[in-house]
Amino acid sequence: MSTSVWDTWLAQRAEQRRGRGTVRTDPVLRSGDAPLLDLASNDYLGLAADPRVVTAAHEALERYGASATASRLVTGTLPVHHDLESALCALTGQPSALVFSTGYAANLGALTALSGQGAQILLDAHAHASLHDAARMSRMPHDTFAHNDPAALEVALRARRGYRVVVAVESIYSVLGDRAPLADLVEVCGSHDALLVVDEAHGIGVAGDGRGLLFELGLVGTPNVVVTATLSKSLGSQGGAVLGTGPIRDHLLNTARPFIFDTGLAPAAAGAALAAAQIVAADESLAASVRTNAATISEICGIRASAGAVQSIPMPTPDAAVAACLELRDRGVLVGCFRPPSVPDGVSRLRVTARADLPSVDVAEAAHLVAEIACHHRGAAA
Ligand SMILES: Cc1ncc(COP(=O)(O)O)c(C=O)c1O
The missing domain is CATH 3.40.640.10 (Type I PLP-dependent aspartate aminotransferase-like (Major domain))
Known part of the structure; x- marks a missing residue:
């Protein structure tokens, strides 16, 4: 069977993505009973599952x-x-x-x-x-x-x-x-x-x-x-x-x-x-809790605190960001991984979201893990 122009074009585009380290996937990460700590979603106040x-x-x-x-x-x-x-x-x-x-x-x-x-x-x-x-x-x-x-x-x-x-x-x-x-x-x-x-x-x-x-x-x-x-x-x-x-x-x-x-x-x-x-x-306390958890994450990760729930940790390469993200996932913590072309300044980063509904001890423990793994992969990429 001959290959259509579309098959060739799709294969070329996929190859380009692989070459740039910008392959995207849509894994199922939250099965409903998954024990992963979610610091990746945009459910800042934890209201998506609020009864x-x-x-x-x-x-x-x-x-x-x-x-x-x-x-x-x-x-x-x-x-x-x-x-x-x-x-x-x-x-x-x-x-x-x-x-x-x-x-x-x-x-x-x-x-x-x-x-x-x-x-x-x-x-x-x-x-x-x-x-x-x-x-x-x-x-x-x-x-x-x-x-x-x-x-x-x-x-x-x-x-x-x-x-x-x-x-x-x-x-x-x-x-x-x-x-x-x-x-x-x-x-x-x-x-x-x-x-x-x-x-x-x-x-x-x-x-x-x-x-x-x-x-x-x-x-x-x-x-x-x-x-x-x-x-x-x-x-x-x-x-x-x-x-x-x-x-x-x-x-x-x-x-x-x-x-x-x-x-x-x-x-x-x-x-x-x-x-x-x-x-x-x-309930004003919800927004206050996001800010408290955001401050904990930025302090432990040694980055400048942002104004929002999102704390952004720069990584030297797209591959280092992906590797850190995957290791964190294996260790039970979900963080976002942003790479070009989805980053406005071209800098790959871990995107760590503070959530109002997480106990502060869990946030601190996860932030220490994020800091350690980010540091490891920054060093490995150097
Ligand atoms: C700044 C901004 N505006 C708009 C949107 C789109 O919102 P929605 O997901 O409801 O389509 C997003 C979502 O990523 C966003 O971050």
Whole structure:
């Protein structure tokens, strides 16, 4: 049988990945009863398996069925979607919210619907892939500015006078765990009448007693700031949201293609996220526990503490990062392994996530193991 052009192309691409040390796999690491200590997931507050959240998911499933069955604009909007939107507003202090089926879709929806003809998009160089994809999907001119650099943004905005500019940043960055200088970014955007989209995927649940970094900095209610969020990290569920003023919600509901041409968020996910948002709003101690565990990890691993749950340990090569990760897995600890092209600065790293629901002695013990194994593999690669 002759080999098709596609077989050859797929084999070449696989070979390239092997050569670069960037092969990805999707192993099953959590069987439900696995004894591994999970310092890799984004379930920062441990709410994904919280009985209150699981029960709320069951209740929504029983009540509304397994699917929203249609786009939110057809028959897919359920009371639980509106209740969830209200709970997200109560948590973040934002006046209005629109729930999407993922955080990825929320970013696509926000940037494409808010840009359009006559607009340009500027992204922080470390912004999440979904924001970059959104900029591409907008079909409008887009560019990046230096990471966390309001002066560079100012220069880029000055060069775009006369355009409607949408600026997109994260509040706490997903890989390095550093936080954006939001007050300065707000000021720069304000002076150029630019719209600032802040992705709070890693801020909600962690900063501002769980209400997000904009809340912590007293920036909620700032004109021309729109928030995007995911329900799949601190809120332990699935889905995403765009938060802002009523006119912003109305505009997205009418024009955001990832909202219009997508089935509404599954009822169980909406029910779970609703319960989680209420828990986070009522219990500041969750965010405090994440920060305490994060400080323990960074101190023991000898790295600068990040602002978020993610603590990032640089490794000299992709192979050293993978080897450390595998050895940690064998020793009972799951950590993330980030390598190019998924790292904004090209540096491979172990990504260690602090979780609110882990006892501090377990976190400290695991952090010592991470430090020892990271050090060993750094030495081996030297
Ligand atoms: C900063 C950021 N934005 C958006 C997303 C996408 O969220 P979701 O997983 O809900 O699609 C992620 C998830 O990795 C993220 O880290």
